[in-house]
Amino acid sequence: MSIKDNLENINLKIPSEVSLVAVSKTKPISDILEAYEYGQRVFGENKIQELVEKHNKLPKDIEWHMIGHIQRNKVKYMAPFVSLIHSADSYRLIKEINKQGKINNRVINCLLQIKIASEESKFGFTETEATDFLNSDEYVSFKNIKIIGLMGMATFTDDQRKIDQEFNKLKIFYEKVNRSNSGINILSIGMSDDYPIAIRNGSTMVRIGSSIFGKRNYIKK
Numbered sequence: 001m002s003i004k005d006n007l008e009n010i011n012l013k014i015p016s017e018v019s020l021v022a023v024s025k026t027k028p029i030s031d032i033l034e035a036y037e038y039g040q041r042v043f044g045e046n047k048i049q050e051l052v053e054k055h056n057k058l059p060k061d062i063e064w065h066m067i068g069h070i071q072r073n074k075v076k077y078m079a080p081f082v083s084l085i086h087s088a089d090s091y092r093l094i095k096e097i098n099k100q101g102k103i104n105n106r107v108i109n110c111l112l113q114i115k116i117a118s119e120e121s122k123f124g125f126t127e128t129e130a131t132d133f134l135n136s137d138e139y140v141s142f143k144n145i146k147i148i149g150l151m152g153m154a155t156f157t158d159d160q161r162k163i164d165q166e167f168n169k170l171k172i173f174y175e176k177v178n179r180s181n182s183g184i185n186i187l188s189i190g191m192s193d194d195y196p197i198a199i200r201n202g203s204t205m206v207r208i209g210s211s212i213f214g215k216r217n218y219i220k221k
């Protein structure tokens with residue numbers, strides 16, 4: 001199956017109102033160009049250096065999304081062009097993104113990453129922390145960042161029921177946040193192995209890598 005065939009298959013399986021982020025991390029420029037030729041314009045990366053290199057080499061109408069955990073001292077490299085940061089997972093990071101947005105004279109769109117998995121290794125805000133942040137004076141004072149949705153990653157498990165429960169809990173929280181904050185209307189949940197469950201739980205944006213580009217041959221750290 002080619003990258004184009006894979007994209008076609010996935011587009012048949014996701015409703016038209018759900019947007020697709022093609023996760024191209026570790027994959028070469030030639031693979032991204034194949035997806036681009038098919039018509040895909042939104043790509044996600046999880047490392048800033050790789051994101052910057054690919055942005056420099058590829059057509060400028062690509063929307064680049066940052067989906068991985070971010071070191072604050074590297075935000076400056078992507079701030080001029082990144083179109084959505086899914087992984088805003090701490091107050092200090094958001095403060096830095098706002099600062100870099102100001103330096104670049106733009107508003108950087110972000111999703112608040114919510115910790116829904118039971119694994120200790122996953123990052124993110126609790127529901128209470130997210131609500132407190134959205135209602136805070138600091139957030140009001142951040143003029144160069146806009147929170148436009150929520151992102152979550154389910155526990156890495158084969159237990160479909162557990163994944164469903166985690167996504168469902170986030171869906172309920174998202175609906176609450178969406179009702180009380182205008183401009184929050186993205187729910188980024190769903191990867192190659194769990195996007196059908198995510199879509200059943202109200203996903204508006206899926207982040208799919210290996211089902212488009214094939215397995216990644218590196219050890220995930």
Ligand SMILES: *Cc1c(COP(=O)(O)O)cnc(C)c1O
Pocket residue numbers: 023025046067068153190191192193207208209210211
């Ligand atoms: C790698 C990654 C994905 C895509 O994973 P696949 O299983 O290859 O679809 C989605 N979201 C995040 C945050 C990732 O790091």
